[in-house]
Amino acid sequence: MNAPSELVEAVRTARHIVVMTGAGISAESGVPTFRDAQTGLWAQYDPEELATPGAFRRNPSLVWDWYSWRRELVSQAEPNPGHFALAELAARVPRLTLITQNVDGLHQRAGSQDVIELHGNILRVKCSADGRIIASWPATNETPPPCPECGAPLRPDVVWFGEALPMLALNRAAKAAEQGDLFLSIGTSALVHPAASLAYVALQRKAVVAEINLDPTPLTAVATIAWHGRAGELLPQLLRDAFPGDAFPE
Ligand code: BV8
Numbered sequence: 001m002n003a004p005s006e007l008v009e010a011v012r013t014a015r016h017i018v019v020m021t022g023a024g025i026s027a028e029s030g031v032p033t034f035r036d037a038q039t040g041l042w043a044q045y046d047p048e049e050l051a052t053p054g055a056f057r058r059n060p061s062l063v064w065d066w067y068s069w070r071r072e073l074v075s076q077a078e079p080n081p082g083h084f085a086l087a088e089l090a091a092r093v094p095r096l097t098l099i100t101q102n103v104d105g106l107h108q109r110a111g112s113q114d115v116i117e118l119h120g121n122i123l124r125v126k127c128s129a130d131g132r133i134i135a136s137w138p139a140t141n142e143t144p145p146p147c148p149e150c151g152a153p154l155r156p157d158v159v160w161f162g163e164a165l166p167m168l169a170l171n172r173a174a175k176a177a178e179q180g181d182l183f184l185s186i187g188t189s190a191l192v193h194p195a196a197s198l199a200y201v202a203l204q205r206k207a208v209v210a211e212i213n214l215d216p217t218p219l220t221a222v223a224t225i226a227w228h229g230r231a232g233e234l235l236p237q238l239l240r241d242a243f244p245g246d247a248f249p250e
Contacts, residue, residue, distance in 0.1 A: 003238040007225050010182045010208045011242040016095040018180030018207075019086060020173075020198055024187025024214055026104050028080040028232035031073060035189060042066060052161045056128070060153050064144035067156040071122050074104040082187070083110035085235035085248075092243055097176035101188060101195045103158045116169050116176075118195050124157035133157060165194065177201040183209045187231045190219040199223070212238075 002008075011017070023033035034047050045066070049055060056063045087110045090096040098115050100107055103122040107115045126133050128144075129152035137148045144153040159165050173195075177183065183202035190196045190211075199219055203209050210225040211217065212234050220226045227234060239248055 001229075001237070003234070003241040004210075004225050004227055006208075007210050007227060007238065008241045010210065010225075011089070011093070011238065014093060014180075014182035014208075016097070016176070016180045017089070017093050017182045017184065018097045018176045018198075018202065019089075019099065019184045019186060020188065020195065021086075021098070021100045021102060021107070021186045022188025022190075022192075022195075023102060024189075025082045025086075025231045026077070026080075026102055026106050027187070027214075028082060028230060029077040029104075029106055031077050031102075031104050031106070033187075042069065048161055051158070053163060056153075056155060056160070060155075061143045064153075064155070067122060067158075068143075071156075074106075074122055077104065077106065079106045079110035080232045082231035082235045083107055083112070085239050086186075087111035088239055088248055089235075092239075092246070097173075097180065099173045099176065099195075099198070101192065103156075116173050118159070118165050118169050118173060120156070120158035120166070122156050122158055125154050126157040128153045128155040170194065173198060174201065178205065181207050183207050184212060185209065185217075185219055185223070186212045186235070188213065188217070189215075190217040 027033050050063055050066050083106050098107060098112050100115055100117055101119050103119050105121055105123050124133055127147040129150055134154055137145050147154055177198040178201060183199055185199045199209055208224045211219050211223040212227050212231055214230060
């Protein structure tokens, strides 16, 4: 199925494409989205309950184990054609800003440069007392391990619900949303703020806003273009339609 012609035209003529991705673009890499039912041991927990400072305060070991399980999952995962298509797109347009809500680092592994990570990265660990990134710590059975510098519990370097987003990343993302003439919202339920508000910033500026997502979301009704399906299929199709004759690595 070809890409909507209006979207192909917008990609071809855009000066600055802003891309916002969510968990849906990593679903085909085997990384469960936030709204997927969690599997196994974690099925009984609601991610929005676990991804909070309160949960970590109340049960640091449970939260640390959940992130260790997810970190292992992410480390086994590979970028999928959707991630690669975005890296290819960046090489074919004047300017592309890639913003992600994902914490899995798969865009970087697919070759995307300068990825703006609004919610941090699960592969990074920091001291829960002063936020310093800790690259390694002495082996221990303690979960969470104590910070080797001050003894406070270590935690994943991700943004929990109720926590502020990293200021630099958010400012860069907001600036891009104010400048881009094409905004692609990909694989996100468009429910988590303030990340979800960026598409509306683009809409207010009369940029073309296209949603590429498996299911409808609150953005669908107001987006310029809504193209529903799997990002791993739609994004390579978009590139083939926008840049016919280019050979893309499969
Ligand atoms: C904050 C890291 C304030 C952790 C995450 C109104 C305005 C502002 C804030 C709020 C508000 N109301 C409530 C809030 C607070 C809250 C919020 O937005 N809550 C929501 C639930 C209403 N926001 C916050 O708490 C934020 N902080 O506001 O701080 C503040 C300010 C100053 C000082 C102190 C405090 C922090 C939010 C960040 C939370 N952390 N992740 C971790 O990963 O463990 S969010 C987490 O959930 C993900 O990172 C992701 O962002 C989000 C889930 O969203 P999606 O990525 O969209 O994933 P989801 O599963 O929802 O959807 C997947 C989509 O993909 C689906 O639509 C599906 O159809 C589609 N799909 C599936 N398969 C495919 C596909 N699409 C294409 N192809 C496929 N194959």
